[in-house]
Amino acid sequence: MSETNSDKKVLLEVRDLRVEFRKGKRVVSAVAGLDFDIYEGETLGLVGESGCGKSTTGRALMLIEQPTAGTVKLGDVEITKLKGRALRAARRQMQMIFQDPISSLNPRRRVKDIVAEPIDCWRAAKGEEREKIIFDLLTKVGIDPRVYGNRYARQFSGGQCQRISIARSLAMKPQMLICDEMVSALDVSIQAQILNLLEDLKEEYGLTLLFIAHDLAVVKNVSDRVAVMYLGKFCEIGPSDVMYAEPAHPYTKFLLSAALEADPDSPRHDQVLEGEPPSPLDPPSGCRFRTRCPNATELCASTVPEMQTLSDGHQVACHFPLVPVRRSAAPAGADA
């Protein structure tokens, strides 16, 4: 990694993460070798088309899905090696929030008890202390505990359920949150409320975020860095402002040009990415994007492009990046 990044502390170190599913005799490699770091206190956005493996990545980091290969290090602990109680203790440091807020909460439980689930599970607090923690959490996420604390989850709208999910995920004071499409099902006005709430809580709790979404505008608004995924691999990763201004991977460029800005004067891109991603059962050789890439050559079909560093923290896996390699940048390291 480059100099500017090295003085930030790495919270999560992921090396060669792979997740494979068996479908009969065939193997779906949903996550096909990811190397990345998440720095303490940052938000890393993860974007890509449906089925590219975003959720599987998130679940594998939480070890909800057992990775087929690779290591995940949280701080100094290699959690992929842990088992049993130690694993559960490590998992407390990471929490996941899902897309479907209503089905991820038990409709027959009271809001208070839902938020207290992790506390009760770990017997972290009892009696008045427990009540106080819940009271504070609910107040923080904008749900009045005196009015709503004793209601059942099924009586809440999508946005309110998502607030409750956030409160629950913060109950054990985790270091990291993995948000999987957490605002995708919400109306714009509610989505904005939740995104702002997330920003506030991130400041207050010093959280590190992996923010998975397919909406490029949402991801840009919340992330410090963004990773673009295609068929189980990263195409490009970099600071969001740099990458959105100057995408280096053809796929990123296509994604950005397809995104619709709510502005009649925004540029119209008539050249859109044709077709749909190939099946992960049978990914193309070499560069996985080559079947849809206008710049593909024979090299792309024969050789898998390695991640190369363009400038500080901006890396791309393409033989012919759209942005020149800055000479000042360090050559791609082993972890790049």
Place this chain on the structure above:
Amino acid sequence: MGKYLLRRLIFLVWILIAVSIICFMIIHLLPGSPSEAILGTGWTPQGAALLNKQLGLDQPLIMQYLTWLGHVLTLNFGQDYITQTSIASTLKVALPPTIELVVLSQLISLGLAIPVATFAALRPNKLFDKLANLGSFGLLSVPTYVIITLLYIPITQWLNVPNSGTASYVPMSQGLLTNLESLLIPIVALSIGSFVVYFRVFRADLISTLQEEYITMARSKGISRRRILFRHAYRPSSVALISTIGVNMAGLVTGTFIAEQVAAVPGIGSSLVGAIFQPDYQLLQAIVLVTATIVIVVNFGLDLLTGYIDPRISRD
């Protein structure tokens, strides 16, 4: 579809093997030796020795099963040592009226249930639908033998079909009409029983299908109501109906047996009761095997039919 067919076929073979093993074991699980079970009151040491040799009862169980299976596959169900007739010939006489009852009652009940359910479903919660629904709900709880008793007076007296009373069975070989007349009461009773079930299932399914978004989409193409019903609604709705026919089969067979008893039709049901009271275990075994095989094969056919009707089932 081909793969699906093969999978189902393999499954069918396994089920049939399992059923044959269970039937085979009937004789072996009874108290006493198999020869006692088979010969019953006619047991003598000499007879038993002969039988043991004939059926290979002195061989290991697996060999006995294979021998028996070989016989059964060639429709040789053995000799009835009590009446000295072959069991196959008993079945040959008893099967036709039973099959006739089952097939006719199914055709009649389906033939009525589909149009009546359609009529009701097109105007849900209107008078006709409510009446039909209420009536079918009431009939659902009335057992077949009660229906038969209740039908007796209306059919023999009011409709004046004299020879349809109890114990009036005329085989088909003596004229189709008189044969049908003689079976009228059990046929009507069994049809009512099945109709009620089919009507309710098909009506409910059709009502929910007609509310599906794809029906609205089909309407928005500007095609006729009739076409929407036949081309778009019947096919998805028939899946539940066909599964119900399959599930209903086992119950229908017992219902038919009871109806045969009550109306004194010399079918499989009557033979079964005879075999139980005798007791004639070889006949019992043959009846169980034959009915189970028929029920399973019919269900297999219905399964294939649903797979054909709903492609989501046949290609996962």
Place this chain on the structure above:
Amino acid sequence: MSDPQTPNNQIPEENAGMAARGSNKITFLPPDAPLLRVDNVSTTFHTPRGDVRAVSNISFEVRSNEVVGIVGESGSGKTVLSRTLMGLQPRHGVTVDGSITFAKRYVAERGDAIDGQVPENPLVGFEVARAKESDLRTVWGVEVAMVFQDPMTSLNPVQRVGNQISEGLRVRQGMSKADAKKRAIELLTQVGIPSPEERYRAYPNQLSGGMRQRVMIAIALACNPRLLLADEPTTGLDVTIQAQILNLLEDLQRRYHMSVLLVTHDLGVVATRTDRIVVMYGGRVVECGNTRDVFYGHRMPYTEALLKSTPKISNSSHSRLQTIPGRPPDILNLPPGCSFAPRCSYATEKCHQERPELEATENEGHFFACWNPLPARKTPPATRSDASEIGVDSVRD
């Protein structure tokens, strides 16, 4: 566009919807008549919990060759409105008030006694709101078609997609089986489905979401309708697929001179692809006008709030979004005054008591409903730059 509340070329009602039945009372519309005129339309559902007025007093027009966007958050009544305009609301349990006039192509039928002269390209008014289903069937598919919101549930799961496309052609246009199949494959090719012959035989569950949406569009376009109602045609699809579908719709709209009513919750979808937009809130139109006027010169606080709470790619990271407090109104308990009053930062006493009616601005066809509107601004002229092509500026070494 004229004031949506007082249509100028009113169509005599007794003539509406008669042409199809061969009545001799036919009034021809002027050639520049709007294709669809929605006049004070309300849709009320009679439910056990009481009457639900999901759509209230809506008026607007769609002209030939025009793309009109309908935007609103979930539950604002977009789907109810588009189904009402299509005439698809069930006969029972639903009341549709107001008038929906569709300018139907006049097809002379035997027995029609036409008084006066038949103009060129004759059009007759067809009243959708009170038409019988048998009359509606004469316009469905061939004159007005609809793309349904959810392609998963709107395609028949047990019919091959090819049959679902060719059905309209065979039934409505009397094509032979072979011709219909040929045309259906053509349509599949047009909507960008690879190996169309193979897909013709596929069942919906064998297709991806994007492909199903294309099939839906192919079905709707099969008989060359003049008006397409597209209800969230790209919701739930990936951005790249969304761009493909929207480009396709635009291309087909231009090629066949269709009018399109594009219903969506996404301001990004309507920003560059519509001529006019209608903003809905709580079942009512709160602002409508030319797309640029609404985006740059909106007067209604809800439109402003919606625009400001939409995340933009051009925002820098960690930029704060403006939020609207509270949540969209419950259609069963709408506030007595302005529906937006409980969430509006400009609300005054009057807003809570009296409902504002649509009022005109100095921009033609631009209306808003608000007691305390935002100041009028001049809409800047269009400055759209078209983007560079991908690949041209790639750096190779």
